[in-house]
Amino acid sequence: MSYFTTPSRVIITCHKRLAPYLEQEVKDLGFDIEEAFVTGLRIKATINECIKLNLNLYCASQVLYSLGSFTANHPDDVYRFLIQMPWEDIIAGEGYFSVTSNVQNPTINNSMFANLRVKDAIVDRFRDKKGTRPTTGSDLIGAVIHLFWKNDSAEIFIDTSGDSLARHGYRKIPGRAPMLEALASATILASRWDRNSTFINPMCGSGTLAIEAALIATNSRPGLFRDNFAFMHVLGYDQEIYYAEQDKLEEQIREVPGLRIIATDYSNVAIANAKKNAIAAGVSELIDFECCDFAETEVPKENKGVFFINPEYGDRLGEIAELEETYARIGDFMKQKCGGYFGYVFTGNLDLAKKIGLKAKRRIEFYTSTIDCRLLEYELYEGTRREFNPPAAPLA
Template structure:
């Protein structure tokens, strides 16, 4: 049984499909868990009205041309999904029967190439690949019947991408307009050891109190992701500058001129920040070399001052305000716990002695180690680093004696707690 979408769009699947790029329909923008508040901030700043925010994304309404703009601008997102249809499905055959009726010949170019992804939570499915297969079969059978040739399909996300969401008896099919995840911003050529995902790095910066003009200090910089994202945020340089292929480019009705205009706006909206000081240090010569190369690829090497030193020897500018953010090892993947206890205690000493007047931030997945810092956190902001439950600890490092007061971090600040539907 097909569900009515008349309260959301004019039709479930607007006709003709040539107008789909200018037809309003539901859009779901997904992100990694706990990044939704920062994704919401970005989307609102772009002028969109948000209908719903949940733990792994948000919903709004717009066109495929809006999806182009979202793909090029968002730092915290993973995928931008344009809804085609939703229906009731109790069995994999229901997926096939509903999708074989959609006019895929007006969506996918000839001969075309497409991939299928899915998020499936249904009792009849113990391997999501089977659900993907039923989607693929429906599309292939439809196109072969209409065109007389079989389209090419594969797992590589280099062409059009169809996404199935199926939970209990509710199914929805989307055009994934992104393809490869937006969470990887495309400039990082050398990831280094245990790198932070670019979308996570951007989110932690957006969660901080950095004003985008005062000093940004990043000891233990590793491959440089935090410092690079800070430079990109400060100059309003968007991820779309580093990527040339999106799934929306492989749909019938795609107008390259719309994309080129949007990409041109990315260049126009870059700003200069006179006197901007971003510092990244690491004790590893290889890490600094990698970070420089990544910064060069992102076009911000000249905005970052790199230093080869122990984190405690970082030369923090003496200013009235600024941000210091550090992402030490936390014993899950790297480092010896006993050595790390000493490191965390030294981080506390470094903040007290050299970062007065700043906001200090420690990103960690080990709260036992965090106790060794010996300072009281004013906020504990929840994140995940892959599957590791992490916190961004904020410390107000007063210029006077208040910074020396020991204590335990305050209660966690959750990054949204709504149930995820995608």
């Protein structure tokens, strides 16, 4: 049996609260959603179809292809089930594999022990059938096997991704407290930006939001920036399938005449780093970078789109007092300079957000690291109240 052409349960994971945006992405790629949950969704697909998913998704973390489910009350149950599986048909005898897991079982107080039992089963199977064994390690550079085990229910997967898809691969200089690329993409997809009008990003830091906006506008997918996925190390992999999907990525990139993405920061170092990241992402010519206070950011009067800012949240009392003034200035700037735009403030401090002095039209829930966050949407009227453009069309 070839797993590359045989459909199975596929779980696509994502960070908390990104599932609605991941679900829309997967639907836009032509897949039917069987189930959606807080940190991902389930579809049916082959590993060849998982190649497409890995290359295209902005909001995903891992794409997991199920090899089977079973009942396990003890680590030895995991071992007994897995040693019966034909690992010699999945992993090359001279290859390399890693084991990851998500375990919630009373017999396990260290997930590394569960990983070890999975590794032992695979290695012992190889020794029995082949007289040799592949090498193993923690680096996700080869085949990756994933164990999900909750209470007495367990499932074993081929992780077709390897390193998390949530890091898109172009960011060489992360800067201070950078926003995860998948989170940045999701917040943009949650906005009403039409991917043709102006995108303004003050306090841009390492440039993640501006770069993700440029990638989404031009339909440039994260698979363009990565050349190693775990599916490449599974027996039966056909690189021609991968090359064909890569060609599609290149073909679907679109030009956006007149698109302006403006990114500013008061730090020369941040701007320098953001420019380097934009070059690595291939979108530097689409972003106008400038070093200045956010209140000096250019706001074009034509082709009005969105103003998108991610200010600091503050950890210490002195910072909070200073940030109260900053948030108030953000509100003043949006009111005075951004009429006709939609304003977005991404923050993990709702008390500070009150200092903006505007009523949010929407409060969209997100989560970053250990912080409960909101993307606050403000409709910034100019003159008489009017309706803004409808939400952006689905990804192509």
